Amino acid sequence: MRGYTHDKDRYLKRMRRIEGQVRGIARMIEEDEYCIDVLTQVSAVTKALQAVSLGLLDEHLQHCVAEALADGGEDAEAKVKEASEAIARLVRS
Template structure:
């Protein structure tokens, strides 16, 4: 797999990849169900409730991905030190800020 700077690298989530794909498939199904509910003209609150559940599921996947990133990629970069470590830490700070806005 390639990283942001095109190096070949096994990502931290490699061990959890199949579980993450399974979760994302379930979320994909939830989104399709929300679309179908909307097409059928179902009650607004029921649709919003499903959107909330889907949003929560996505945040859960993001948290797992971030934890894997911290435990592997950032951990390795910190041990390497220097500019690599600084870049990984800044990268995490930016993504955490984005997640907190969502």
């Protein structure tokens, strides 16, 4: 079980939509569509992925990190450090 498991169907649905958007961008490039229009679609996919990341991160904090912290001990500190590093990657991507 993961923090997001209870909401898995919704995440899978979002990922399928993102996959379709990515295929759509390839089709635009295949058909020589205007650069700016392609860029607009890429920005839309980036935003959708960002929303998925923030959702997964929230679930992770609320469940995995929260449980580790409630139990206390060394694992808790490692879990917080790991979450901070994931947040840094997300901020810098």
